[in-house]
Amino acid sequence: MIEFEFLDGTKTNTDEFGLTVKEFEVEPLTLRHRFEQIEMLEGNIPMGSTHEQRRIMMSARLFLDDPNEFPLYRDWIQGVFARLQPCYITDPRQPFKRWLVIPEGTPEYEHRNYGRVVYVTLNWVTYGLPYAEAITTTLTPYEWGQGYFWGAGLEWGENQYSFSNTNRFIINNFGNVELDPRKHKEFRIVYKGASDGLTITNLTNQEVFVYNGVSGVDDEIVLDRIFTTKNGLNIVRDTNRRVITLAAGANEFILAGTSSPFEISFEFRPLFY
16 A cells, blocks of 8 residues: 655545555666866866656556446546645655655556456656655654654664753764755754854764854744744844754764753754665
């Protein structure tokens, strides 16, 4: 059974359409490299590499009591899987992650057994980043039995993403993709409390964010993607205009300019190849 969630919050799955899934295949990542060449210079000059859009294919079977039922099922399938808006797909074999996709091409139908069995093929392409993302954020309560991160390789109580009155800690990006707030749509760091020259340093990749102002015990400083606010007001001009990214795996942080009591939290969705 493959599950679908649309941006308006509605959910459905292949069982509701009578589809028995035979195959659900995510295309491997395709790397694209760019090089420049200069005459009389050996080799080439690397200009960067990236991952291209990925395709997802699902094949399923539809069993009908009466072949005349097919138009009804066909219209149901078209009504859901031919939308122009993206949706999230989750494979229950890996329930901790989902893919943001949009339909591609035309649904294919192959009729067998005098029309009582229909083989259905549907295709999607990734919408935006070519990676899967965690179905919940790092601040979602990790409750036993919810299955949020089953299969992700995490141990119970292993990770922490909010801290009080602690200037040194580890943030685990348990995905295998670097998280860059300039590209990733969900990445928030929230600092609540007093500070003077708040400095957040990721020792793992040597990235530093600095707020050149002060905050009171009831103030809230938010780094939300490329935006920085204090109590909802833009304070980018009072910062060093840098962002904090997360390497895959453990990221060691150190804070400076803090004054107890304070809290800091990191909320994001890890990405997976």
